[in-house]
Amino acid sequence: MSLNFFMQNLINALQWGSFYALIALGYSMVYSILMLFNFAHGDIFMVGAYIGLGVSLVLLKVVGTGAAALVPGWVVLVATILISMFLTAFVGIIVERVGYRPLRDAPRASAAITGLMIGIILETSNILFLGGQRLAFPQLIESRTYNIGGIFITNKKIMIVVVSIGLMLALHQFVTRSRWGMAMRAMAYDFVVVPLVGVPLNTIAVMTFAIGSALAAAAGILFGLSYPVLDPYMGVSFGWKAFVAAILGGRGSIMGACIAGFMLGFIEIMTVPGIQIINRLFALNIGSNLRDLIAYSIVLAILIFRPHGLFGEPYSAKLRL
Amino acid sequence: MTGTDQATVTRGLPAAVGRLLAGVPLLGWLLGFLAAVLVERTIGDTLAQTLGLPKMPVLFGILTVSKVIAEIINAVVKNTAFDPALLVHIPAALVYLSVVYLLPIAAVARLGARAANRAAAIMDRWNLTIPAAVHIGLMYLTLHIWAAMSDYRLITLKITLIAVLLTLSLNIINGYMGEFSCSHPGFMAVGAYMSSLFTVGLFVDDKVLGKALMPWALDFLTFPLALIFGGICASVAALLVAIPSFKTRGDYLAIISLAFLFIIKSLFENLQGLGGARGIAGQPDWAALPVIFVVVGLGIWSINNFVTSTYGKALNAVRDDELAAEAMTVNTRQAKMTAFLVGAFWAGIAGGLLAHVVRYINPAMFGIQKLAEVLAMVYFGGLNSVYGSIVGAVSISLLGEALRPLEILKWIIIPLMLILVMIYRPTGLVAFRDFDLREAMKPKTEPGQRK
Amino acid sequence: MALLRVEHMTHYFGGLRAVSDYNLEIAPGQIIGLIGPNGAGKTTVFNLLTGIHRPSEGRILLDGEEITGLAPHHIAGRGLGRTFQNLCLWRHMSVLDHVRMAHYAKISYGLMGAFFGTAKRYRQEAEIERRSRELLELVGIGHLADQGVLNLPYGAQRRVELARALAVDPKVLFLDEPTVGMTPEELVQMMNIIRQLHEQLGLAIFLIEHRLKMVMELCHRIQTLVFGEVIAEGTPAEIQGNPQVIEAYLGKETVE
Ligand SMILES: Nc1ncnc2c1ncn2[C@@H]1O[C@H](COP(=O)(O)OP(=O)(O)OP(=O)(O)O)[C@@H](O)[C@H]1O
């Protein structure tokens, strides 16, 4: 494999991994606070993408398109991302209120079921209201391709990676610097500390859901920009994979979620060229549609040897019944 | 109960009906149902015609009602034409339900209560097998007559029975043992594929699996072998999940089993020898109702035997406090392994049955959607309970069928119901209840009559 | 010959030396007491002997056979029954099922019996039930057999644990603060039960207890553990008079 080819795939992997990382963050944050996974999160990603679609269409109508536009496309994009993140945060808050708060003392498995069911409701509502067709996401910025030493990079890919990493850094700042962020970390560390910090559990839970959902919305829009077709079930496959990334990173670990998200993207993107190379080297004929199989086998292997993921704390509580 | 006690006397029609029907033993109810299906067989068609229904309602009239509601919704939302005459179908269906089912059941149960109680009391003194055979025979007879009236009923009943087995097998792991396993659809897939490999590969000419290897007139007699083969293969697959999972505690199993589900599905998608994404079709039609009834019955019986034995109760101990279980001589690892493999075995059997009922299989049938469905059945019905699994599987399957005309709305109604159950009864509707056949078949004391 | 014998047992939790060079010898029918301030490592000693932790160094012999490093259920099966300091009951199980469960190692009807209900299974289960009810009678809660454990008063829950520990047919019975949190009335009853068990069954008992009066009354020998080390061992009278013990332990707490 030439270096160029590798770099090319590496950039694709970074972009692909950004989506996983942003979504995985939502899983991990909720886990660190409530010790349970929000299985509706993948569908919140889907809802975020659709909200982004709606917001961008409205904005485009207001400011106009093409040469007559009042503001350049990137302004619309930034506005779309911010507004959608804000709106999707409320979706997350509603999910917490309706699905998780009433189950605070219930077995964790029951909460998991509730999350799954909320996810199904979100998908169905989408089909119900939008008719279930696949919708095209407007291309807010013009696509440009740069050729850097034989590697082709589009401005969108760069933007996606930069925005994702920017959001992660912002989250990091928030969690380590702000009072709420500190309360969140204290909470993740130990339930008992929180009243001392002076922020009630419910506030923190709501905030975690809001932030996680906002990040998922950002992922949804970035996804829409690069793969401009949305469908109601996009959250299912993406969500579960991001969930796997969150586990791989270590339950509840924010840094772990980011790194594992990128790692999963890398594994998924790299298996195809990897298979090609193996085929060439050993004169085999392995189909490249084995991608999922191989990617998950690698993940499984990692988890078998590191049961707590890359950055997770050993954790031995059982599902409460 | 003393009739004069004011506090216990409740008013209203439901209470009156409840009082009227208290003291009817299981035998009485079964006879009532038998009477109802016999009534339907004789007058069902005529009654439906008289009431202006297009044909005999297939699911007690619920389906008819939801069809009308669906038409109304379509008329409102999509502006399609709506025939007001359809509205008559709702009261008609209710009348049908009452005349064909409710009244005969109530009448026979009530009038026959004394005789049924006497019979139950006599049988109670005998060895368990005789009353069990009588009850189960009656039940089968009723179901058989009911299902024989339409193909739709037959397939719904078959799939519901299979769902009961599947749900119960998952309940062993998620309910009795308190772990959270996500790989059940995968085990089902293994069972379905392997039993199909057995039947289609050996006895059927097929594009994917080639010519029949053993053309033989009595080939259907090998069906149990095919099922067991599928079940054992599923157990072997389960071993792959269990070995790494039970080393660590916590929700580790949930994650490993989820990854396993993805892997197994994508494996079947890629195994061209097994039809790839298109799967295998043309399974012989061997999964007749009696076969399914017997297999599911055996499954329930043996699983119930297992969970009531000390070996099975050990799962509860492991769930509630694993350390204490170890300290009380329980080999927790062995107990967990056994339960997991048994659960997978029956899931494999359920998969094999399903493959031979719908007569085609493909990897897409065994994905996350199936997982959500079977989890819904387990948690809706109730953890740690055979009754719960029956209730969960039957109600979710029947509801799914009955709400089918509402199309997509169904996928809002069922999840909402499940969320409500989770909020108000987090462990499900009939959780933690022992299934005791003898207890269920005991005669009941009628109100106002002393023991 | 000693029934239970521990030689030079040491255990580290990470860098913390929780137990150091611990030795013990329990003869048949003896009651040994283990006292010491909070966090001294008493429960850790129990956990080491019952296999929950594997000792970093040292040997444990039960009835002359080495049991160091065996899985807890094997050790329990060879005759170490224990109770827990903080009750470890199975919340969804009945009292009777608790005691039955502790017969796990003794059942031999196998999976065939479990799935198909063989005659052997019903025979064994009936026998286990009979024995379990006997044990419940022995600790005085026979009438509660069919109740769930969660609804029981605290004292009764402790007795369930005791009956459960007896069901493994212990050669040595380990009791970790059996009277903690009990009312004076429950306390007296518990003491009587322990004494009765000792007299009727001739059981050897290894007892952790904070209430010194009880230890002094019941035990033949007493070990005093401080920071994981045994600083004194002897008869109750010796311990009572030992200045080290008084300084480390008795000095801080008033003898009841
Ligand atoms: N699993 C463990 N991992 C790490 N440290 C432990 C563990 N179990 C106990 N410890 C530590 O070992 C020390 C001894 O604890 P232990 O519970 O044995 O004390 P104890 O004598 O039983 O006290 P108490 O009278 O309060 O019951 C304590 O400092 C405790 O924090």
Ligand SMILES: [Mg+2]
């Ligand atoms: Mg202690």
